[in-house]
Amino acid sequence: MPRTNANISPAGRPRQSPSGRIRCEFRNLAHAGGNGSTSRILNLARIALESTDSKEYREQPFFRHSQMNKSVIVKHTVRANERDLFDRDRRTVTKLILPFDSRDLKLGGSSVFVGQRGYSDFCSQFFSGSDEAIAADKQLLAHLDDIPSLDPFLVREYVARFGYKPAPCYLKIAPDDVANMVEFANDEISKLVRIAFKNEIVDASVRFASRILSHDLDKELDPLKVSLKLSDHEFSDGIFSWRGFLYFKWRHLQLQQDLITVTKGLTEHRSRGFIDPAQADYMSTTRMRMIDKIFAALTDIGKTLAVYDHAYDALIRREDPTFFRQFLLDGPIMFYELGEGMAVLDHISSFWNYRMSGGRSALHLDPQDFADLLADFDESLSSIVNEDAVWTV
Known part of the structure; x- marks a missing residue:
């Protein structure tokens, strides 16, 4: 097994403070932003920058709330210190990130795990609008949490089962x-x-x-x-x-x-x-x-x-x-x-x-x-x- 010392974590990685880990995460997201989305990242912030003038983007939004349509959704591996946030054991969860500035993810943002303790309170504080719209967006997040991957094909096919048909610009699949x-x-x-x-x-x-x-x-x-x-x-x-x-x-x-x-x-x-x-x-x-x-x-x-x-x-x-x-x-x-x-x-x-x-x-x-x-x-x-x-x- 890897050796340990004062500067090395048991896993062999240089130790990071929680704030350092968060900065690292947003730096990685900024890098991923250049590539749009992956099977672990649905980068709506990037899509908003690229498609905001598109008619289909305006008429068939992914979420009803405008801020949600500039979010970043991540399939996140649960760390040991995060397990008590959930009522059951989970290996992978869905993380909603609301950037402070969708044009520069390195500036950070607010985040919450879908279904964690306090999730509903977070949504109530951050989102204004009709109860119906908020409920619809929370339901769509729950559907995304039900699937293991944010691969565009799987997301498109799964949410279609429940009547969601976001514009093609959100879930691009090469012909x-x-x-x-x-x-x-x-x-x-x-x-x-x-x-x-x-x-x-x-x-x-x-x-x-x-x-x-x-x-x-x-x-x-x-x-x-x-x-x-x-x-x-x-x-x-x-x-x-x-x-x-x-x-x-x-x-x-x-x-x-x-x-x-x-x-x-x-x-x-x-x-x-x-x-x-x-x-x-x-x-x-x-x-x-x-x-x-x-x-x-x-x-x-x-x-x-x-x-x-x-x-x-x-x-x-x-x-x-x-x-x-x-x-x-x-x-x-x-x-x-x-x-x-x-x-x-x-x-x-x-x-x-x-x-x-x-x-x-x-x-x-x-x-x-x-x-x-x-x-x-x-x-x-x-x-x-x-x-x-x-x-x-």
């Missing part, structure tokens, strides 16, 4: 990504549709080819619900989770290659400027431990996806619906756990690529920025990876 994902999912969807309709509709697979993008898919696969003997609620939640699994399966293939680039970069990165011995020791041990955690997380996610593959294979190849029925029942729980892991890895990939894309100077961060980046990644990975299964020094 090429949509096309590639649909192509990836088409084969599995088509086979499932043929099972559902028992080949009665010859062109069913064509008609449903891109239904992965429809939140009404569960209604249109009603024959499958009947044959699996599931209630409307069970089937609706299960099909949404299934769509999420297909999406994560596609992203998992992409991330494997992306994270090879990240781990190579972590190994080769050299900070510029003076590095004190404690900082050097922390960066050396943490970067190697992180690389092991990344590969451990990828392996764990692969094992979870294999549960789905087994259930799907039993249904399609052996026409045994038992495992797929159980998958749909267990899907929402597995989907959340899978989504937490995917969100962490997606965030690491996108944030690393952004920080390394600023030209020559970005390739050599100063020691404090690099240590902060490692700490953010390491803390996030610790929430999804069993520390005992990871190599330590």
Whole structure:
């Protein structure tokens, strides 16, 4: 295990005061702001700057309250000293940040965790307007808290189930990504549709080819619900989770290659400027431990996806619906756990690529920025990876 001394925390990171940690968090958010949103960050402040003159932005706001539409929403890993803020154990929570100045996140802001003790009082103090509007915004935050990731595809599809349809500028999905994902999912969807309709509709697979993008898919696969003997609620939640699994399966293939680039970069990165011995020791041990955690997380996610593959294979190849029925029942729980892991890895990939894309100077961060980046990644990975299964020094 890493050694400790007066300047090093038990985890090996240079100690930070609470105020220092908050400054670090806002500095990281400011960096992320240049990249818009990630699977861990929904940066409405950045979107407001880019889209404020857009007609669709004005007519289809994400939140009803104007200040909320300039907020930053973060999937946050709960620290030990934050656990007593909640009535139940939670690994990941949703953090609402209201910047003092949405044009400069480094200036800081007010923040609260969705559902923490005192959350309702915070909302009452900060938001004016009709009770109906405040209630609607709090309900939307609760929906965001119910999903493990702020990935634009998942957010868009999940909130649509409850009638929320924010403007496309809030949840941008590259057309090429949509096309590639649909192509990836088409084969599995088509086979499932043929099972559902028992080949009665010859062109069913064509008609449903891109239904992965429809939140009404569960209604249109009603024959499958009947044959699996599931209630409307069970089937609706299960099909949404299934769509999420297909999406994560596609992203998992992409991330494997992306994270090879990240781990190579972590190994080769050299900070510029003076590095004190404690900082050097922390960066050396943490970067190697992180690389092991990344590969451990990828392996764990692969094992979870294999549960789905087994259930799907039993249904399609052996026409045994038992495992797929159980998958749909267990899907929402597995989907959340899978989504937490995917969100962490997606965030690491996108944030690393952004920080390394600023030209020559970005390739050599100063020691404090690099240590902060490692700490953010390491803390996030610790929430999804069993520390005992990871190599330590």
